[in-house]
Every structure is written in C-alpha cells, then in structure tokens.
Amino acid sequence: MTGGSDALVRRLLAAIACTAVLCLLVIALFIFKEGLPFLFKVGLGNFLLSSDWRPDAGKYGILSMIASSLWVTFGALLVGAPLGMAGAVFLSEFSPTGLVRFVKPAIELLAGIPSVVFGFIGVMVLAPIIRNAGGGPGLSILAASIVLGVMILPTIMSISIDALAAVPPSYREGALALGATRWQAVRMVVLKAASSGLVAGAILGMGRAIGETMAVIMVAGNAIKMPDSVLDSARTLTANIALEMGYATGLHRQALFATGIALLVVIMILNGLAAAALRRRGTGT
Amino acid sequence: MKVAVRGLRVSFGGAEAIRGITLDVAANRVLGIIGPAGSAKTTFLRALNRMNELKHGCKTEGSVLIDGEDVYAPGIDPVVLRRRVGMVFAMPVPLPMSIFDNVAYGPRLAVRHRASPHKTKAELDELVEDCLRSAFLWDEVKDRLDTSGLRLSGGQQQRLCLARTLAMRPEIILLDEPCSGLDPISTAKIEEALVVLKERYTIVLVTNNTKQAARASDETAFFLMGELVEVGATRKIFTNPSDKRTEDYVTGRFG
Amino acid sequence: MNFHKASQAVAVAALAAATVLSLAVVAFIIVFVLERGLPQLSAEFLFGLPRNMGKAGGIFPAIVGTFVLSLMAIGIALPLGVGTAVYLSEYTRETGLTRAIRFGTDCLAGIPSIIFGLFGYVFFVTTLRMGWSLIAGALTLAIMVLPTLIRTSEEAIRAVPASWREVSLSVGATKWDTVRKVVLPNALPGIVTGVMLSLGRSIGETAAVIFTAGSSFRLPKGVFDSVRTMAVHFYILAREGVSVEKAYGTAAVLVLSVLAVNVLTYWLMNRLIKRKAR
Numbered sequence: 001m002t003g004g005s006d007a008l009v010r011r012l013l014a015a016i017a018c019t020a021v022l023c024l025l026v027i028a029l030f031i032f033k034e035g036l037p038f039l040f041k042v043g044l045g046n047f048l049l050s051s052d053w054r055p056d057a058g059k060y061g062i063l064s065m066i067a068s069s070l071w072v073t074f075g076a077l078l079v080g081a082p083l084g085m086a087g088a089v090f091l092s093e094f095s096p097t098g099l100v101r102f103v104k105p106a107i108e109l110l111a112g113i114p115s116v117v118f119g120f121i122g123v124m125v126l127a128p129i130i131r132n133a134g135g136g137p138g139l140s141i142l143a144a145s146i147v148l149g150v151m152i153l154p155t156i157m158s159i160s161i162d163a164l165a166a167v168p169p170s171y172r173e174g175a176l177a178l179g180a181t182r183w184q185a186v187r188m189v190v191l192k193a194a195s196s197g198l199v200a201g202a203i204l205g206m207g208r209a210i211g212e213t214m215a216v217i218m219v220a221g222n223a224i225k226m227p228d229s230v231l232d233s234a235r236t237l238t239a240n241i242a243l244e245m246g247y248a249t250g251l252h253r254q255a256l257f258a259t260g261i262a263l264l265v266v267i268m269i270l271n272g273l274a275a276a277a278l279r280r281r282g283t284g285t
Numbered sequence: 286m287k288v289a290v291r292g293l294r295v296s297f298g299g300a301e302a303i304r305g306i307t308l309d310v311a312a313n314r315v316l317g318i319i320g321p322a323g324s325a326k327t328t329f330l331r332a333l334n335r336m337n338e339l340k341h342g343c344k345t346e347g348s349v350l351i352d353g354e355d356v357y358a359p360g361i362d363p364v365v366l367r368r369r370v371g372m373v374f375a376m377p378v379p380l381p382m383s384i385f386d387n388v389a390y391g392p393r394l395a396v397r398h399r400a401s402p403h404k405t406k407a408e409l410d411e412l413v414e415d416c417l418r419s420a421f422l423w424d425e426v427k428d429r430l431d432t433s434g435l436r437l438s439g440g441q442q443q444r445l446c447l448a449r450t451l452a453m454r455p456e457i458i459l460l461d462e463p464c465s466g467l468d469p470i471s472t473a474k475i476e477e478a479l480v481v482l483k484e485r486y487t488i489v490l491v492t493n494n495t496k497q498a499a500r501a502s503d504e505t506a507f508f509l510m511g512e513l514v515e516v517g518a519t520r521k522i523f524t525n526p527s528d529k530r531t532e533d534y535v536t537g538r539f540g
Numbered sequence: 541m542n543f544h545k546a547s548q549a550v551a552v553a554a555l556a557a558a559t560v561l562s563l564a565v566v567a568f569i570i571v572f573v574l575e576r577g578l579p580q581l582s583a584e585f586l587f588g589l590p591r592n593m594g595k596a597g598g599i600f601p602a603i604v605g606t607f608v609l610s611l612m613a614i615g616i617a618l619p620l621g622v623g624t625a626v627y628l629s630e631y632t633r634e635t636g637l638t639r640a641i642r643f644g645t646d647c648l649a650g651i652p653s654i655i656f657g658l659f660g661y662v663f664f665v666t667t668l669r670m671g672w673s674l675i676a677g678a679l680t681l682a683i684m685v686l687p688t689l690i691r692t693s694e695e696a697i698r699a700v701p702a703s704w705r706e707v708s709l710s711v712g713a714t715k716w717d718t719v720r721k722v723v724l725p726n727a728l729p730g731i732v733t734g735v736m737l738s739l740g741r742s743i744g745e746t747a748a749v750i751f752t753a754g755s756s757f758r759l760p761k762g763v764f765d766s767v768r769t770m771a772v773h774f775y776i777l778a779r780e781g782v783s784v785e786k787a788y789g790t791a792a793v794l795v796l797s798v799l800a801v802n803v804l805t806y807w808l809m810n811r812l813i814k815r816k817a818r
Contacts, residue, residue, distance in 0.1 A: 009631075010627075012623075013623050013624075014632075016619075017641050019624065020620075020648055021641055023648060023683045024647050027655070027656075030667075031655065031658065031662075082558065083562055086554065086558030086559065090559045105802065106563055106566050107562070108802060109566055109802055110565070112741075112744065113795065114744025114774075114798070115746065116771050116774050117794060119778070120778050121572060121573070125572070181544050182548065183551045184544065210652075211652025211653070211654070211655075212652070214746045218778065218779070238747075241654050242654055242747060245661070263652065268650070275646075336709070339706070341633055371710070371711065374703070374707065374710075378706075380708070380722060390713075394712065449711065452711075
C-alpha cells in the first residue's frame with residue numbers, strides 16, 4: 001500500500017481554503033449587482049451630494065445620512081478612544097500586574113454584549129438624561145455617540161494594549177535612566193513609539209462604529225435631516241438600510257444596496273488605513 | 286553494501302551544503318560520522334531518509350542506493366522510505382502522549398495504511414515491550430506505560446525516542462548527535478544499546494564527540510565543510526589517519 | 541522635581557479613573573439588565589410558549605431558535621475554518637494564493653452585519669429561494685464567523701511545535717496523519733476559543749439574522765422554517781413597546797448566555813490545558 005494520499009488531501013484543503021475568498025467575491029458581486037444599476041440611473045452626484053431623501057418622490061440623496069454617520073462615528077471616537085487608550089496605558093504601564101487578569105475578562109464581557117442590549121439601555125437610561133439635561137428628543141446623536149463609544153471601547157483598548165506591549169522595554173528603561181518619571185517616559189517615549197498601533201486601533205474602532213446598526217437605530221432617533229447639534233435626532237446610513245429594507249421595492253431597494261456599497265467602500269478604506277498604520281509600527285519612529 | 290551514496294549534492298536555496306559525497310555503509314555495522322559544526326553531517330543524515338526535502342528550496346542530486354535501489358528515483362514514496370529508515374534526533378522529542386502511545390504511534394499508522402499486517406492488542410503490547418527493552422528503558426517505565434512521555438527525564442526521553450524508532454522495525458537507524466546534552470549514564474546506556482542493535486540493524490551515527498565515535502562505531506567518516514575527507518575503520522581513523530585534516534581534527538588541533 | 545512627581549500623580553489618577561469608569565460601565569450594564577430582568581425568569585418564561593403576541597407566556601421558541609441557529613452556523617463554518625487554517629499552515633508556504641486567502645479573510649472580517657443581512661436576503665432568501673429560514677440564517681452567520689475561526693485556528697495550529705511534526709514524519713506518517721494525530725489534538729484549546737468567540741457573536745447578532753432567518757415566533761420543525769432568535773425578539777419587543785417586562789427578561793437571558801459562554805470558555809481552556817500537561 002502506498003505511503004499516502006497527501007496530494008489528494010492537499011487539493012481538497014486548498015479548495016476549502018478558497019471558501020473565504022469565494023464568499024467575499026459572491027458578496028461583492030451581489031451587493032454591486034443590486035446597487036450599481038441604481039448609481040448609473042440616478043447618478044453619483046445626486047446620490048452622494050443631495051440631502052433630499054424622499055423615495056416616494058424619486059429623490060435618493062443620502063448626504064444627510066452620510067453626515068449623521070460621520071457625526072455619530074466621530075462622537076463615538078471621542079468617547080471610546082480616550083477611555084480605551086487611557087485604560088490601556090494604565091493597565092500596561094502603571095497598574096499592579098495582577099489587575100490585568102481581572103480586567104481583561106471584564107472587557108471581553110463588554111465586547112460580547114449584544115448591540116441591541118446596548119441600544120436598549122441607551123433608550124431607557126441615556127435618552128431621558130439627555131432630554132432632561134439638554135432638551136431635544138433625547139434620542140440623539142449624543143446618545144448614539146455615547147453608546148457606540150462604549151461599544152468600540154474593547155476594540156480600541158485591546159489593540160492599544162498590544163501596541164503598548166510591542167514597545168521594547170529598552171525604550172522605557174532608557175528614558176528612566178535619564179531621570180524621567182514613569183509618566184514622562186510614557187508620555188514622551190512610549191506613546192510616540194506605539195503611536196501607529198494606537199492610531200490603527202482608533203481607525204478600526206471607527207470602522208466598527210460606522211458599521212453598527214441595531215444600537216444606532218434604537219437611540220439615534222432616525223430623523224432624516226442634516227444634523228445641527230449633537231442633541232438632534234439623526235439617521236445613519238446603516239439605520240436607513242435596516243429601517244427601509246423591509247418594505248423597499250424596485251429603485252428604492254436598489255438605492256439601499258447602493259448605500260451598502262458606499263458603506264463598504266468607506267470601511268475598506270478605513271481598514272486599509274489601519275493596516276497601513278499597523279505595518280508602519282514595525283519601522284519605529 | 287546496505288547503503289551506497291554516489292555523488293550526493295544537496296543545496297538549500299542555491300547555497301550548496303553537500304558538495305558531492307560518495308560513501309558506502311556496510312550492513313549491520315555502525316558508521317560514525319564526525320566533523321566540526323557546519324560540515325553538513327546532519328544534512329547528510331537527513332538525505333538518507335529524505336527529510337531534507339521538507340525544507341523549502343532544497344535540491345538534491347546524485348543517488349542514494351539502499352539495497353541497490355535509488356531512493357530518490359521518481360516513483361519512490363518518501364513516506365514508505367521512512368518506515369525503512371528510522372531517525373533519532375538531537376533533542377529528545379517525545380510526542381505529547383503516553384509512553385505506550387509514543388512507541389505504538391508509528392506501527393499503528395502503518396497498520397492503518399496497510400503497510401503492515403493488523404496487530405492484536407497482545408501483539409502491540411509485545412512489540413512495545415520489546416522495543417523498550419532494546420532501548421534499555423523497559424525496567425524504568427514498565428509500571429507507568431500510560432503516563433505522558435513528557436514526564437520522563439532527558440535521558441529517558443531519548444531512549445523512548447529510540448524505542449519509538451525501533452518499533453517500525455526499520456532496516457537502517459540514523460542517529461543525529463543523540464547524546465548531546467545527556468548525562469554520562471544515559472549516554473552509556475544508549476551506546477550500549479547500539480552495540481546490541483547493530484546485530485539486527487545498520488546504524489549511522491553522527492556525533493560531535495570524537496570519543497563517542499571511537500567507542501561506538503566500527504567505521505568512521507570525517508566530514509569537513511560538506512565534503513567527505515576520509516572514511517575507514519575506526520581504529521585506523523583515530524590512530525593512523527591518511528589525511529592531515531583528519532589527523533588535526535581527531536587530535537583536537539581544531540574543531 | 542516635585543512638580544513632575546505631582547503631575548505624574550495626577551496623570552496616573554486620571555488613567556486609573558478612566559479604567560475604573562470602563563469597568564463601572566460593564567458592571568452597570570450587567571446589574572441594570574439583571575436587576576430588572578432576573579425577576580422575569582420563571583420556568584414559564586424560559587420553557588413556555590408565547591401567548592398574546594409575546595405580551596405573555598414564555599420565549600422558549602426564541603431560545604431554541606437562537607441556539608439551533610448558532611450551532612448550525614458554527615457547524616458549517618468550523619470544518620471550513622479549520623480546513624483553511626490547516627491548509628495555510630501545513631500544506632503550503634506564502635504564495636500569491638495564500639496572500640489572497642488572507643486578504644479575503646480580513647476583508648470578510650470587516651464587513652458590517654447589515655451588509656451580511658442584505659447579502660443573505662438577496663442571495664440565500666431570494667435567489668436560492670430558501671425563504672426566511674434557519675438554513676438561510678445559518679449560512680449567513682457561518683460566513684460571518686468564518687474569519688474568526690480561521691484566525692484562531694491558524695494561531696493555535698502554528699503554536700504546535702515543529703519538532704513534533706518532524707518526529708511524526710520520521711516514523712513514516714503522512715502529513716495528513718500528522719495533522720490528525722499530532723497537530724489538531726494539540727491545537728484544540730485555541731480552536732475551542734475560536735468556537736466560543738463565534739458562539740457569543742452569533743447569540744447577539746441581530747441585523748444579519750432578522751433579514752435571513754425572519755422572525756417567526758414558532759418552534760422550528762425543519763431547516764426551512766423561519767425562527768426568531770432572542771436578540772431579534774428583544775429588538776422587536778423594545779421597538780414596538782409590546783412589553784417592557786418581557787423585554788428585560790429577554791435581555792437578562794441574553795446577557796446570562798453571553799456570561800455563560802465566557803465562563804465556559806475559561807473553564808474549558810483550563811481543563812484542556814491541564815489535560816495536556818498531565
């Protein structure tokens with residue numbers, strides 16, 4: 001009997017390995033198949049640059065939703081990045097070693113909580129507070145930013161922790177040997193050295209925030225208008241897709257797929273930027 | 286001649302490691318291979334059981350004939366070859382399983398591939414015991430055959446690796462510096478085992494320790510920088526070598 | 541020098557406060573949900589069928605739907621994920637194909653769940669005519685968790701020492717034998733982690749599920765039946781204000797499930813690691 005069927009196994013496994021790429025191609029194919037004809041019919045300018053979204057009247061401008069997504073995403077970054085990075089710096093540089101073993105599971109738990117639960121808490125707890133303190137409907141960009149910020153916190157924190165851990169100890173030791181306090185060493189040397197990793201974490205956090213749907217639907221208010229203030233109700237790109245998909249037909253439905261394309265493009269760009277930042281990390285400052 | 290190597294050249298990614306070696310290995314004898322680090326002794330050994338080709342970019346030319354058949358011929362399956370040519374590595378590497386399963390690993394797979402007839406449990410037990418005895422390990426582990434091989438001491442682990450190799454009933458056993466890092470008692474046990482084993486097997490032993498070669502091998506080959514400098518009866522190599530480089534090495538002037 | 545020491549103290553205090561705040565948020569969420577939701581968890585709630593459009597009765601079909609859907613998705617994705625990981629680490633070196641596979645996997649990992657929902661709807665539900673069904677939902681979820689499984693499996697497989705593979709091959713084992721008997725059994729802890737991560741994600745997933753598995757609140761009888769998962773049910777309850785108490789109850793079950801998956805992961809990891817060291 002022969003030694004083996006390794007060649008056969010290899011071919012089979014190669015085929016299996018292509019599944020992921022295949023799925024990606026099929027997904028891209030179908031999303032574009034449904035969305036591209038719309039773009040040709042209505043025109044990219046009318047789609048991206050108009051804030052007039054009234055499908056009944058044949059108007060498909062998503063500018064207000066683009067703006068809303070951007071406001072909400074940057075808001076989330078303002079909430080999630082400082083908390084995530086501060087936590088990461090504290091855990092990596094200043095905390096007693098036992099603490100990480102206790103904090104890590106807690107943050108993993110946070111990462112595992114379903115987005116609908118976050119949204120619900122936002123509605124029941126945050127929105128009333130915002131309504132009472134600042135006026136407006138409560139269900140607002142501010143509420144969405146806070147909720148999303150908390151949701152992307154684990155991502156940013158864990159990537160930041162990795163980025164800080166990758167800084168060689170000699171950097172810290174060198175600074176300390178020159179008489180710096182630990183905080184000065186961190187501020188002037190470590191953070192700079194880890195900066196591309198930290199940036200990558202922030203960018204990836206942004207990518208997740210911009211793609212989030214359920215929580216945003218529940219707390220952002222979903223009004224179709226250009227936002228003026230953080231207390232405004234707003235509808236993001238993702239919310240629009242999810243809310244109208246249930247009953248959209250024909251050109252309207254294609255418009256939603258085109259929105260999906262826009263979303264995908266933005267996220268791919270963000271992921272590419274993050275990957276580039278992570279690659280730069282190896283080359284140091 | 287059990288093994289006849291003719292014009293063997295091995296290169297990795299263009300860099301030549303073995304520059305043309307022609308060497309015979311007699312059956313049921315121990316051939317010791319000595320030489321300084323970087324002489325490609327290990328590469329030569331691994332050319333005999335086609336383990337070099339596991340490294341990407343390896344090119345092998347020439348022929349290695351075992352019982353007159355070139356093992357590098359196109360139709361030959363390396364997997365089958367490795368059942369005939371066993372290897373003990375420099376670092377003791379027990380597999381993460383029980384002592385019994387370690388020794389039985391190869392035979393069980395051979396049965397599965399129908400390379401050997403089915404073994405009953407009793408036959409397998411007998412085989413494992415026989416191999417552990419031949420490796421001078423049986424007495425120390427007979428009561429704990431199902432404990433993990435990782436729990437043994439270094440010397441015991443290496444003897445376990447020897448037993449594991451013997452379980453395949455190979456024709457040729459290759460040992461790559463098997464005693465480096467082992468205490469003298471374990472080393473002595475392994476050398477003792479080799480003396481007995483050569484009655485049934487053909488053995489090629491690579492060693493950095495010239496004294497071990499002097500003790501354990503019938504014939505000795507001296508490698509230098511990927512070339513065979515000299516080969517002959519061990520006594521001659523160590524007392525009256527023909528090549529000056531050999532003499533310098535065995536007397537310790539370099540190495 | 542006093543100034544520097546002082547400013548360090550302030551900085552560290554601020555950092556510590558941020559960390560505590562993050563932990564406080566986690567604690568708050570869990571306490572908030574459980575405090576209001578645990579009282580709802582009666583045997584009837586967990587095992588009973590819904591009555592009156594979900595205003596009364598239990599959520600048993602949703603619980604069943606959630607776990608059947610998640611396990612199906614993982615069942616589909618796991619062989620594909622482990623197979624891909626085995627191929628990438630054992631059977632090939634870095635080539636154009638492997639780079640393409642990794643790129644594809646990374647891209648897939650970045651796609652937001654609403655897009656998966658869109659795709660699943662247009663491909664599985666409509667084009668392949670599966671309708672809103674368990675199978676459409678499971679296939680969609682499977683693609684979503686595939687990148688995670690590939691990544692964690694590959695990490696786990698690469699952690700297995702190369703010397704073990706070498707030894708296995710030297711006694712006449714084929715590569716596939718080595719994978720089956722040496723590599724995979726020892727990569728199991730890492731693979732299990734990936735499975736648990738995927739399970740947790742599937743339990744909470746809403747956007748992709750609602751457009752593919754639908755929201756039928758009946759117990760599924762076959763793979764072409766629509767199901768409602770707990771997350772979807774919770775969303776419906778919350779949006780339509782049907783019953784706040786039932787919503788909290790469902791949320792509590794969701795949070796407890798995530799907690800259980802996390803705890804189970806740590807426990808399994810400890811068990812598996814201890815067993816290897818024996």
